[in-house]
Amino acid sequence: MSGPGPVVPVSGEQAAAFDLGEGDCAVLCLHGFTGTPYEVRPLGEALAAAGYRARGPMLPGHGSSLAELAGASYRDWLAAAHAEFRELAGRHERVCVVGLSMGGLLTLSLCAEQPVAMAAVIGTPLRLRFPIPQLVPLLRYVLPSVPKRGGSDIRDPLARARHPSAPRMPLAGIHEVLRAQRHVRALLPRIATPLLVAHGRHDATADPRHASRICRAVSSTRCERLMLENSAHVVPVDHDGPQLAAALVAFLGGSREASQRC
Template sequence: MIKPSEFHLRGGRSGVLLIHGLTGTPTEMRFVGNGLHRAGFSVLGMQLAGHCGDAADLLATSWRDWYASVTAAAARLREDVDHLFVAGLSMGAILALKLAIDRPHDVDGLGLYGTTFFHDGWATPPIGRLAFLLPLLTSLGFGRDKVSAEVEPYGIKDERIRNRVVGAMLAGDSQAAGLAGFPWPSLAEFQRLSRHVRHRLGRVRAPCFVAHSSDDDVASLRNVRAIERGVGAPVETLLLGDSYHMVTVDQERGKLIERSAAFFRRIAEQRALEPPQGARLATATE
């Protein structure tokens, strides 16, 4: 069943699952989804568990709940396509990597956009840079009611897009623009997920297309190097020089879409020449 904030664009027999980031919404993946659909792909822009509501909804979920919603959405899309690609923004990219680790025979390729293992960009506030401590602090009962507010430039260099997104976010339209801040317990869950995946990157066998801003305000190029050095698969990297963190909506999204489509299409053509692998996604999590 499609949730109100999700979108499912039916196209060819190659499909792309799009995963938004923490406190985000499927809207931040809509430009990419439309572009990939025009390129002939079937596209599912999914909603992570606990998102598109209020902070209480998010706090009622853990990273395992977010991941369970990814596996369910992937199984849903897999029923309609022969080749499955998974692309995510920020934390969504980490969830995409997690799926590829767990389901190596089902995920044909990955799109990793603004991947965020480390919150170390030039506009990251102090609590962001110390986010690795949050799992310990929140487990001890500290900061459970605290929220780290979004800060300028909100990951978006394009002022027109930024004003539109920030206006909706500050107006409380969480389905369109997500929450205006990050609850500390949710950031702690993000860190647990990040550590879990980072220590297992060597198990990734799906080819990776990495797109990242060279001027990312949230996550530095250290995150790109972690992927390039860590995964056990070919990596194609695109560095964007006129965008900030939210590369799926920012000024170079057209280039991102074009390169993603070409990457996925090339893999699908290669897979079409190989014998079928047989395995199919189940909805169960690990």
């Protein structure tokens, strides 16, 4: 999802899916709406260096045409996330999940419905900002897409300039994000997975207060919040990306309880 900054179209190798590292524990890394695996790849690289297998798939409809993105539903994204999780679970004793923005919504859904060992969500919007939820259900029939005015919501100007991202947002896709949010809000009390909930202080896309709301709503006995003070929405590639990566590695491996560690 988007906010201020120049728009850079999606490019091939930068945006490609990744499968990095080896280890007993695997970590599924899920990107956001209109994004690509590029935006979670720094986390995958840090995890691989720390001894994890890190896998970042391209979600349905992404990395291709606007028409394909407009034709994908949140159920398509969720089905893909479930399939990726099951594939990793068939090869690894423990599987953790990390998700950015919409990928965070998918991560929370997996936590409620799959045996996720541990999870981290970044810049995850439980609701979109007014008036989007009220207008999208009607406008999507008359306005196919809207431009990203300013591009990706990244505070670091160099990172923002090179960030591959779809130049427009289909309103049908935004409507699917709204549906995903409703789906996930209903699931939150069922989640008992240990969680790291991270958010950029300057996020113009997802309200930073949602980090606290997630921790209050879930049933997890361990829910840690991390506010990244010098970043916006796409934290892994923003100023605080290295801090987030280090915190994620520490979170996954730092519990004294083996059952609470990946």
